[in-house]
Amino acid sequence: MDVLRVDDQLTQDERLVRDTVRAFRNEAVDPYIAEWFESGNLPVRELARAMGGLGLFGMHLQGYGCAGSGAVAYGIACRELEAADSGLRSFVSVQGSLAMAAIHKYGSEEQKQRWLPGMAAGELIGCFGLTEPDHGSDPGSMRTRARRDGSDWILNGAKMWITNGSVADVAVVWARTEEGVNGFLVPAGTPGFTTSDIKRKLSLRASVTSELAFADVRLPADALLPDAKGLKAPLGCLSEARFGIVFGAVGAGRACYEAAVDYAKSREQFGRPIAGFQLTQEKLAWMEVALGQAGLTALHIGRLKDAGKVTSQQVSFGKLANVRAALDVARQARTILGANGVTLEYPVLRHANNLESVLTYEGTQEIHTLVLGEAITGISAYRG
Known part of the structure; x- marks a missing residue:
């Protein structure tokens, strides 16, 4: 039903991505997505391993287990995933284009080695904490703050509407410091870091959406993303x-x-x-x-x-x-x-x-x- 035959403009590799993701979706998602949406539950870990096996996480990034695909190939993958449900594409987008991309672009080599291979494989899940309860379109007014305490950082604040929040192994969190806005890697289970899922949604029900809270969270110096400077x-x-x-x-x-x-x-x-x-x-x-x-x-x-x-x-x-x-x-x-x-x-x-x-x-x-x-x-x- 594509009168313009837009997909005729795709390369052979891009068509292979389309067909592979479509086949995965038809078998592993489409038969169950209505039930997941109705129940408000998504089998995150199972899907993560399957999609990691297909190379869908951070597929446009180079190295560290990432596929290194082109932008159009990644876009076609997103198109096929969202044909199943926006929640599925959002899962991949937050994992790869937000959490992994932040570590890949702004992280140290040690941070990249620690997190990216596992995230690319779907063994580790990430989230991206920027939006706050009172600041969505104006992130420059964020209230989450990090202050130095010796060589450590102390993080306080909250983030809202965070996809993958409660299931993430690591949160990329943006906070205001004396130097401006900086990014921090906060592993799940860090004392003072808690999450709570947002319930009773009428949209994106097949997606995990959470609030993140930080109460005097102590982070080591190497939690800072060294190349993330400013908003x-x-x-x-x-x-x-x-x-x-x-x-x-x-x-x-x-x-x-x-x-x-x-x-x-x-x-x-x-x-x-x-x-x-x-x-x-x-x-x-x-x-x-x-x-x-x-x-x-x-x-x-x-x-x-x-x-x-x-x-x-x-x-x-x-x-x-x-x-x-x-x-x-x-x-x-x-x-x-x-x-x-x-x-x-x-x-x-x-x-x-x-x-x-x-x-x-x-x-x-x-x-x-x-x-x-x-x-x-x-x-x-x-x-x-």
Whole structure:
């Protein structure tokens, strides 16, 4: 149902990634994802080992057991994972593009050797603590602080809405110090470091979301990420994660679209399939157009990234455009399915609920709009 045949532009290796991840998803995720979503549980360790075996964690990073794949190949993997559920792509994104990328880019050689091979294999899980209960879009106002005590650091504060938080073996935590914003590696079980899961979610239910709390957590000097200087460090990691969403949103939208097409062909009203009615075909046509445009946007940004030419503004463009397109597709698909569209027998409303969170995290729709506004006008509308 890809009229533009966007995937014809993929290389042989990129198609292999697509087919491998799709086969894994079809066998190990799709039959169970509705149950995981309904129960609010995800078999994290089992999935981590399986996805680590496929080389999906930090697959765009070099060395330390990482696959060293290109940006488009990583994006295609995200697309296929999110076609199953946004929670699955979020798991891989937080592990690889946030936690592992931070250690890979800003960590010491000892830190890289200690954590990255196990994380790449799925034997160790990481999380990324930046967002706080009172500071989401404005991380520069964070209240989490670390102060020196001899050669050690004492960490106090809290982080909120942290994917993988309670199951992580290590948390990459950003805190304000006398030198500015710095990153710290906080292993699970460190005295004073506690987590609590956020319950009663109506979105991203097949994902572990937690609050992290730090009460006089004593960390050794080598817990500091030595090359992470200032707020640009975590924001650079966020750009990596947003890139995965540019592709992932296409997968979520595609799953909704395919469900709507299949349903419209089989559902009969007034003596014929509803796919034969003009209004239904109009909906499907606009869904096809939206996904075709989103797929081309993702591929173009991916090629720019592979060429070392991508900008954060371009990633914001893709995140803003593609998530909104996928959400529009999900909502239209739900109308085609009628009452059946609100059940877990079909993936549509599950994806729509998830996409409401994707619209907000890794930069809200409003923030990405203002990023583009600044790129267009040269005037910042959200900075003092």
